[in-house]
Amino acid sequence: MHVGFITSEYPHELFKKGIGGIGTFTKNLANQLHKGNYKVTVFVHSHTESKVFEDNGIKVHFIKQKKLKGFTWWVNRKYIQQYISSVVKKDNISILEAPEWTGITAFMKFSIPLVIRLHGSDTYFCHLDKRKVKFKNKLFEKKALKGATKIVGVSHFVAEKTKELFKLSILVETIHNTINPNQFVPDHSKIERKTLLYFGALIRKKGVLELASIFNKVIEEDKEVTITLLGRDTIDVFTQVSTLEMFKNQLTAEALKRFIYIPSVPYEEVDSYIKKANIVLLPSFAEAFPMTWLEAMVLEKQLVTSNIGWANELMINGETGYCVNPIDHQLYADKILDLLSNPTKAKQMGEKARQVIKDKFNSETSYQENVLLYKKVIAEC
Structure with missing residues (x-):
């Protein structure tokens, strides 16, 4: 064939x-x-x-x-x-x-x-x-x-x-x-504490703009946390302006100090950024069955994702991470803070996420x- x-x-x-x-x-x-x-x-x-x-x-x-x-x-x-x-x-x-x-x-x-x-x-x-x-x-x-x-x-x-x-x-x-688990080997020695990562295109449908309000609430509770957006900026379909600029404009002055933006990097370099992140945030409103989620899960990352549609076919809320509607900014922020405050539980969730990939995907x-x-x-x- x-x-x-x-x-x-x-x-x-x-x-x-x-x-x-x-x-x-x-x-x-x-x-x-x-x-x-x-x-x-x-x-x-x-x-x-x-x-x-x-x-x-x-x-x-x-x-x-x-x-x-x-x-x-x-x-x-x-x-x-x-x-x-x-x-x-x-x-x-x-x-x-x-x-x-x-x-x-x-x-x-x-x-x-x-x-x-x-x-x-x-x-x-x-x-x-x-x-x-x-x-x-x-x-x-x-x-x-x-x-x-x-x-x-x-x-x-x-x-x-x-x-x-x-x-x-x-x-x-x-x-x-x-995804092939053998090609993605977790390395927790590279994790930088209190770092949040979103990776993928900067676009409204992937919940990027919601992350600004969510991060503002996280910073109110813990001023040491940083957030990194890794991916290509896009022009927003509704406002016709840069999604990155819209995101930055929604941040408080304190949150803006703790924000990092990295433009697109070659595909083979992405997993090095994932490995360094303490928590990966995937708040998308529109996906089919995203490879980004599979990649984060197989690398045993601590995850807070959306809870929409396809999510329940992949994630197990409370076991492989947390699934939250991205428009509920306070609850989403609370789940991030919970993972930061409970490293043992968060580590177990990451391990469970990788096991789900190995067993089912x-x-x-x-x-x-x-x-x-x-x-x-x-x-x-």
Whole structure:
């Protein structure tokens, strides 16, 4: 079996843009498939250049974006389709997989099965974020979903919510995102006491702005605590100004003194910042089944997360950390202070978090679910 992935991002030194959960997922699963002696090809579409190279046994194609004023969406899709189709034929690829985000495979047709994996569409995130989705994006996403041979969600929550939003009547299976625990080794010797860390894009839907008010309350109780935001700044969708500046403007003078901002760093450097943090804060309002949460849990971090939707499929409130609605600023702050005040209990929560990943979300074993899915889809076509 030869699996092809279609993606807009891929963690590699040659890929200069930011990496999100889809890129991390793709590389993790590609590595597991390759390790299991399956062939893997990754197609990174709409890139700034064309390039083909090997990445630890995985063939990677950067496909340069084709532009035509007013028709780039059509011209680029047709070029991507033609490019991938030629490689499918030449290299005997058995099955393709793509995310549903902005419906990149809308209006594409392939000679082999296409699996669409639900990592969270723009329609899905806009719904959770309570804002209007672009008509074009919803149209493309619906068209892409309708053209899939099989649809699979990375959580039960995203699967059911997507069916509801797009009025899908077909069966959508769930295969949770997973991670390889052997690649993430906890190191508590590096922890810097009373340090809080948020890592990921600085964007409203991930609860970043709530953290400002939460941290103000933490500082009122303990003036030695620091908070670090690690990630790419974005322009806020509602105010059209920097999310970072909005965050800083909400901080009290005392809290601002204890705030640190670190712009995006290469993917392979992120875990060093996670290891140094005393507590990791993940207050997101909109996720599917986030890789950032898996990474923090597998590193035995003390966690305070949100309690929305997907959270209950991954976190166990009071056992792997605390799950709190981010709009409840006082309760969220109280849970942070509780972890700081009870290091033994907090350490046990971190250990339990890693054990949950090893038992339930371990890519070393669960990647076989994807192998069985691919083989079943191929056999039925």
